[in-house]
Structures are given as C-alpha cells and as structure tokens.
Amino acid sequence: MTEALSTGVLIVGAGPAGIRAAQTCVAAGLHPIVVDEASQAGGQIYRRPASTASRSAKDRYGSEAGKALALHKCFDQMVSHGQVTHLSQSSVTAIAHQSAQVLTQGGIKVIGYENLILCTGAGDRLLPVPGWQSAGVFSLGAMQIALKTQEIALGRRLVLAGTGPLLTLVAAQLIRAGAEVAAVLDTAPMRQQVKGAWAMARARPIVTLRGAYLRAILGRRYQAGVRNLQITTNEAGPTQISWQDHRGQDRRTACDGVGLGWHLMADTQLADLAGANFCWSPEWSQWLPASDPAGRLGNGVYLAGDGLRILGADAAECAGQIAATACLEDMGRARNPRKRVHRRYARMQRFASGLAQAFQVPQELISQLPSDTVICRCEGVALGDIQAAARRVGPEINRVKSQCRIGMGRCQGRYCQFAAGRILAEMGQVGPAKIGRLRAQPPLRPLPVSAALQSESVKDPQ
Numbered sequence: 001m002t003e004a005l006s007t008g009v010l011i012v013g014a015g016p017a018g019i020r021a022a023q024t025c026v027a028a029g030l031h032p033i034v035v036d037e038a039s040q041a042g043g044q045i046y047r048r049p050a051s052t053a054s055r056s057a058k059d060r061y062g063s064e065a066g067k068a069l070a071l072h073k074c075f076d077q078m079v080s081h082g083q084v085t086h087l088s089q090s091s092v093t094a095i096a097h098q099s100a101q102v103l104t105q106g107g108i109k110v111i112g113y114e115n116l117i118l119c120t121g122a123g124d125r126l127l128p129v130p131g132w133q134s135a136g137v138f139s140l141g142a143m144q145i146a147l148k149t150q151e152i153a154l155g156r157r158l159v160l161a162g163t164g165p166l167l168t169l170v171a172a173q174l175i176r177a178g179a180e181v182a183a184v185l186d187t188a189p190m191r192q193q194v195k196g197a198w199a200m201a202r203a204r205p206i207v208t209l210r211g212a213y214l215r216a217i218l219g220r221r222y223q224a225g226v227r228n229l230q231i232t233t234n235e236a237g238p239t240q241i242s243w244q245d246h247r248g249q250d251r252r253t254a255c256d257g258v259g260l261g262w263h264l265m266a267d268t269q270l271a272d273l274a275g276a277n278f279c280w281s282p283e284w285s286q287w288l289p290a291s292d293p294a295g296r297l298g299n300g301v302y303l304a305g306d307g308l309r310i311l312g313a314d315a316a317e318c319a320g321q322i323a324a325t326a327c328l329e330d331m332g333r334a335r336n337p338r339k340r341v342h343r344r345y346a347r348m349q350r351f352a353s354g355l356a357q358a359f360q361v362p363q364e365l366i367s368q369l370p371s372d373t374v375i376c377r378c379e380g381v382a383l384g385d386i387q388a389a390a391r392r393v394g395p396e397i398n399r400v401k402s403q404c405r406i407g408m409g410r411c412q413g414r415y416c417q418f419a420a421g422r423i424l425a426e427m428g429q430v431g432p433a434k435i436g437r438l439r440a441q442p443p444l445r446p447l448p449v450s451a452a453l454q455s456e457s458v459k460d461p462q
Helices: 016-027 057-080 140-150 165-176 190-203 205-221 269-273 313-330 339-358 383-393 397-404 417-428 449-453
Strands: 003-012 033-035 085-087 091-096 099-104 107-118 122-124 137-139 157-163 180-186 227-234 237-244 250-254 257-262 264-266 278-281 286-289 296-298 301-303 374-376
Touching: 003 016, 016 057, 016 313, 033 107, 057 165, 057 313, 091 269, 107 313, 107 449, 122 140, 122 257, 137 140, 140 157, 140 165, 140 257, 157 165, 157 237, 165 180, 165 205, 165 257, 180 205, 180 237, 180 250, 190 205, 190 339, 237 257, 264 286, 296 313, 301 313, 313 339, 374 383, 374 417, 383 397, 383 417, 397 417
Parallel strands: 003 033, 003 107, 033 085, 107 301, 137 257, 157 180, 157 257
Antiparallel strands: 091 099, 099 107, 122 264, 227 237, 237 250, 278 286, 296 301
C-alpha cells in the first residue's frame, strides 16, 4: 500500500537553501517535511562523509568547514527536537495536484502539501568529448562525492577538464588528499577569465582571493584556453587525453581516470512539473525558471538556491531564507526578512555574474566534434544521428528527440540537452532560445518495479 502523508510545507532538498528554508519555517512554528536524496543533510557542497571517514572537516571542506559544520548542526538539531520530518535517501519522482510522489527506501510515499519549496540545486554541465562514454570517465561532481564520502580518488593518475570554479576546487581537493593529478585543462581563455575576475573581486574580494589561492595549488598542472579534447581508451578505461594548448600545440597526457565538467546546470525538472515558466538565460547559457525576486512561482510553489540561479552555497542560504519568508507571508504568517540578507544576496548575484562571464563555454568545443562522437551516453546517440534527425524534422529539440531518442535515457536530458541545443542552433543558424528545451516527464528517476506495483503514480488527468 502507498503511504500518504500531508504537510503545510514540503521542502525538496537539504542543501544550504533547504536547511535555511526549514529553519525559517520552524522559527515560525511550522513543521515542514524535508525530502533529500542523500543519507544526511548538507547538499553536494557540504556533503558528509561515511561514518568511517578519518579526514577532518578542515581537510574536507577547506575554508568553508565552519559553514558546513554550522549547517549540519542546525539541521540535525531540528530533526532531533522533532521540529522537522526528514525523509533521507528519498527522491521526488513526480508532482501534480499539490501532491508529490516520493520514492523512499521503504517504498512509495505520496505527500500532499499546501506549499512547496524546491531547493533542488544544480548538477554538472557535461560536454561530449570523443571517448567520454568510456568507463573511468566521470563528472567532477562524482569525483568530489567519492572523495568526500569515501575518501578515494577515482583513478591513480587523473586529468580534469572543463571550466568553472568547480574544476579548480576539485583539483585542489584531490591534490590535498594526496591524489596524483597530472593535468587540469580549462577551456576558458585566460583573457576571458581575467575580465570576469574584476567583477568577482569587486563583489566578493576575499572569495576571489581564495579562488586564486586554490589555482596556485595547481601550479603547472593548470592550462587555460585548451581546445580539441579527445580521450583515448582501451577495455579498462582511459589511457591518455589529447589536447591543444592556447598556442595550438598538440599535447598528450597519460591517465587512467578523467573528470569532466563545464560549470553547472540548474536542476529544474521538478520546477517544470510544478508549472514553472522558463526563459533562456544568455548569461548562464541555459533555460531557467521565471520567478519573482523572492522565488515565487505562484500557486504555493517557491524556488531557492542553484535550482533557480547558479549563485553558489552562500547565496543559496540567503535564497532559502527569502523563499521561506515569502511562503510564510503568503500563508498569513507575516515575517519581515532582514534587509542584510537581501543585500548579501544581491552582492552574490554580482559575483556570480562575474563567474558566468569568466567561464563561458566556447562554441568550437562542440562544432569541431567528429560525427561519430556520442552526445547522449544513455541512449548511445551520436552527433551524426542528431544532425540526420534535424534534417528530417527541423532543428527543434523535442522533434529531434522523437526521431533519435536524445534525452530519453536515464538522465532525462540532464547531460545531453546543452550540447544537443548547441548542435541544433548551429545547424539552424539561430540562437539557442529558438531550439526549445526538453520538457520534463514523470517519473524523473527510474522506479523499481516493486515500487511501481505497490502504488499509483501521481498523474495529471489530462
């Protein structure tokens, strides 16, 4: 039998935004239900280790250790005092009619809610690289999870490639943990990074200096303005990565593990099912939900954190407070948000705009790919397959999806949509906004047959 629950406020995600949203609701006398896929609260940035971990919080989180521990303590106290119901290792797979279908370790739960606060965060933005479908090629986020939770490096000799602050951060964390990092290959030209750094430094000078310090840890391993990445593999995984430096010189680096990531993509699929409207963001090169400044979508749905805008962990804390306060105001439990929270949030938006400018994705990374390059790893769809489908039905991503199954796999387009959109935009000689976006479809995560049999999914009667 499906277990049914109900709550005044359902919060999805127990990262910085979700924790602060829960804290704000509890302070107003509410008892929210918090659903999170991890076993313990903290989110990706402050992910907690396994119980057998031996490294200190300082080693794990660096300069952010104090913030991480404070958030962990805040949430754990709310749970231990019975102020919050925490559904850990649980995933929302569908939303409709003010109900959420949640896959838990004990089966399906259907949670009715009056208000929904989505703090879903963001995931790695991956670009296709010849050979990236091989075993031994991971996202930067996966490498970070393995390091934080299990204290292991996913390979003996690693190469990290992509762009964005996570590239530098994960590389520095691996080096500090004793892993061998042979090269860190950044596709963003140094001139572009310097231009964005000025805006970052004006908004948050200390954080910018910390980033420069982490970059210094990388030393000569770090290369900017890299092009033409290609991973050579055998049956065991990667053997080397070929690349061109900023001068156009061909280089090769031996490795047995590769981490890839081009900054982040907002996790917006639940927002889509909850009825959000979307706008193409030229700044972030992705489709983002449209909301008011407090994160309101309307109809009792609120967004906070990187699932709304890619602003980072500190901004997510502010956004969680702001969205929860908006929710309380709409419930008639008026609370006056502190002005300093809004000022801090605005400053972090300026910092994030500098990041977006510094770490843009060069179009040639996709336009120069061979036609047999796998774009959709889930379904094995190659670049040539997408181009052939677009020639039949036109460069609209959902039409192309119906022809070649791009975005129909387990990830539901999380990893392939960005590259597919760029490919179609180039073919149609139009902007990415004209290509459309892949629409979310429930269930958002694969359901075991046992869970599907014991419950009725949350469905839209239309």
